[in-house]
Amino acid sequence: MTVLDKTAQLTRKDRGRHADRLFWALCVSAGFAVLVILALILITMVKEAYPAFSADFFTSSSWVPNDPDGDGPAKPVYGTLAFLYGTVVVSAIAVIVAVPVSIGIALFLTELAPRRVRTAIVTLIDLLAAVPSVVFGLWGILVVAPALVPVYQGMHDVLGGVPVLGSLFGEPRSSGRTFMTAGLILAIMIVPIITSIAREVFATVPDSDKQAAWALGATRWEMIKGAVLPHSFGGVVGAVILGLGRAMGETIAVALVIGSSVQIAANVFESGYALPAIIVDQWGESTGEFTAALIGMGVVLFVITVLVNLVARFVVRRAEIRMRGASA
Amino acid sequence: MTTTATRPSAAAAPVPADLRRSALPLRRRMTDGFSKGLMGLALLIALIPLGLVIYHVTSRGIAVLDWDFIIDDIPNSARRAGGGMGPAVAGTLLITGAAAAMAIPLGVLGSIYLNEYGKQNALARLIRTMADVMTGVPSVVMGLFIYVSYVLIVKEQSGFAAALALGCLMLPVIIRSSEEMLRLVPDELRQASAALGARRWKTTVSVVLPAAISGIVSGVMLAIARAAGETAPVVLVAGTIFTSNWTLDGANTTLAAQIFKNAGEPFPAAQERAWGAALTLMVIVLVFTVVARLISSRFAIKER
Known part of the structure; x- marks a missing residue:
């Protein structure tokens, strides 16, 4: 009987199953994007800023970003x-x-x-x-x-x-x-x-x-x-x-x-x-x-x-x- | 409390309590009135600046704003009078559009994960918290991030970089607002769809999303309006130009960046252009905001 066939179809392993998984994967990766971006912000910026972090950075209030005397003894100071x-x-x-x-x-x-x-x-x-x-x-x-x-x-x-x-x-x-x-x-x-x-x-x-x-x-x-x-x-x-x-x-x-x-x-x-x-x-x-x-x-x-x-x-x-x- | 209650005695029948406002002690009545006055005052304090901003931007902007202003090139010397904001208008539309094209699909898919799949599991909760945190990341930091992770690598400031930064700013806003809207979709709809034999993704795409679409669209419009007014990332990663660039490659500029640049100039001509650009930007933002409100009020799902 056709009715039985229909019942069988309900549990058939069709392509829809893959579509389901694919859609889920898409959604999860979109959700992950938030975490990835936040992590990347921290990693890439710290890496780029690393040379500037010195003792002066947090303790000095003097901000002399351009070398004051060319190649002379005075160095630029980055106090924030x-x-x-x-x-x-x-x-x-x-x-x-x-x-x-x-x-x-x-x-x-x-x-x-x-x-x-x-x-x-x-x-x-x-x-x-x-x-x-x-x-x-x-x-x-x-x-x-x-x-x-x-x-x-x-x-x-x-x-x-x-x-x-x-x-x-x-x-x-x-x-x-x-x-x-x-x-x-x-x-x-x-x-x-x-x-x-x-x-x-x-x-x-x-x-x-x-x-x-x-x-x-x-x-x-x-x-x-x-x-x-x-x-x-x-x-x-x-x-x-x-x-x-x-x-x-x-x-x-x-x-x-x-x-x-x-x-x-x-x-x-x-x-x-x-x-x-x-x-x-x-x-x-x-x-x-x-x-x-x-x-x-x-x-x-x-x-x-x-x-x-x-x-x-x-x-x-x-x-x-x-x-x-x-x-x- | 309002009156001294008369004890019912054998002689006198109980007197009904005097509940009129005038029966209150003067001190209590005055504190009450005073506090209400303060609340009204608070409202006034917030609305006066709003009125003033709108008034000044409109009155000063309208003086310079005409069709030529919207399409003319920016003069390459700030002190010269005339010229317009053509490149900035083009850049604003292009960059914001590109940012939206990146952030909307990602944001909506992310919100589907949070509400349809993750719900209250650990990952979904983490993503939700982090999206909230990301909403609070200052726009200037997002600009710096795109600078170190994109501009430094391709070695070129471009409109695309600005779009990336704005997209990153829009993403968490879209995720959270869309999730709120998806949550309002009644579960009965999902169950009905499942009972008809539809798969999860089919249910989501053809039943849940259409039911929530008006709310999602209005949230997206608000996010776009916000992004259009963002300045710092554009200043950091887009460079600047004086003639229109309708592509995402190469330097570009936006209205917000031009307002920032011209507002700091001491020349009246530059300041006038800044006011004109501000009015143009306000109109763009306002249109998006109003449309968003209309959509959300017209097609709102009734809260359960």
Whole structure:
């Protein structure tokens, strides 16, 4: 009977079996591509940058990439401390400014805004994330930096005399291209990423907890303080670390507005440099060991951002697991 | 908590609690109002820069932007007025397109592995984490990577190198967003297909992918929009040119790279070109973003 034949066909070893295996292999190798690329980044860059890694690389703040006296006794020095310092200062400013703003927006979106308003605002925040960083840089260097100089001057006049703050808020650069300007531009750029993760975290707070707070007669703020914030602390910390990672790696906007001077200054109104910024700025004029030093800074940047990202993902995931346990 | 509850006694019937907002102590009401005000303020603080950026780019860009600007060659002296961004427009479209052509198939296949085959096994979890980490790798590092692993070997800066770098940046984004979309496809569809005798790959290609395609496309569009605005890798590996190069061989340039180059110049002519290029780039990015949103909202699979 034909029916029996059909049954036999179901288990027939046909070409489809090979297609299945082939497709699987394709997919696995595509997945592997991620691992391969990450490994290659580390290997090829370390190999290329190796000649530049010396004791000076991490401990010196003097950057004299071109041989100062031809074949004379003075050798070029590749000290990256000033750039590390700039990166840390600028990212710190960005995070300090962006975190309260992002958390405020995330709370507004999850706890306060009606649905209609929410979608509109989410679209706007996404739009903020879609603006290319070089456009922020252009806007920063030509519009924001000059406009902020009087503001900096005002802050300096008020706070300049105060003992500790005075050294932080010193005499501002007349160009306005400073640590502070770079930090503020970066803050705008990391707000969307922190907001979107914080929003996800707030959304996982169990409704029962919120309702319990309402039932006890809490005002909206008391509900947020008592039910939402304690629940999402871990996740928000993860979001902040992710924002920090993004801020440290951001290149172009910072390169344009940080002012490009190699120095370690406590004054946030002074110009400086950051790790990614110097790479793009001096790439064109570099050769040999100079290039190796720039690639070396790329390696440092890569290692830092990978670590920061891993930590952030770990923190977010742990917080998520804890929350899922709580809501179950 | 809102009012002092009156104890029901034999004499008085229970008084209903006063739940009106005005019954709250002034301090609690003020903290509440104050916190709401702060949240609104936070929103305003973020939206003002967005408005200002869009305003400045549009108002300054529109002054220089016309058809000639989009097709004319870049003047080879930054201080000279006039000229356009033709080569940069060509380079942006070409390089981003090539990057997408490399990253999309790889990314979608990778996401199929993660969601259809690997699911929660160790390898899939590792790839997922590493894709997240790769999303965080700064674009300048990706540029350096392509420089040491490709440009140094072929000994030529080229548009293709830039496309490779942008492709590497797009890959993890596409993998993760496509995986999210595949996860939304109901298992019943896979089971129905399997019950009809379709093989795994057939099910994936002709049932799962079509069901998730709108979400995948919108994720891909967002990745393309991001890549079009990337600057650092292009500056590092693509070199620069002043006349259009419609091939992937040889030096090339993009709008983003030209904005970076011209923004740092002290000459008004260069700055004007930078604003014009910025407006052109914003329009390209915006078109991709809006189309992505439209696709995802029009054809979204209902979340389970």
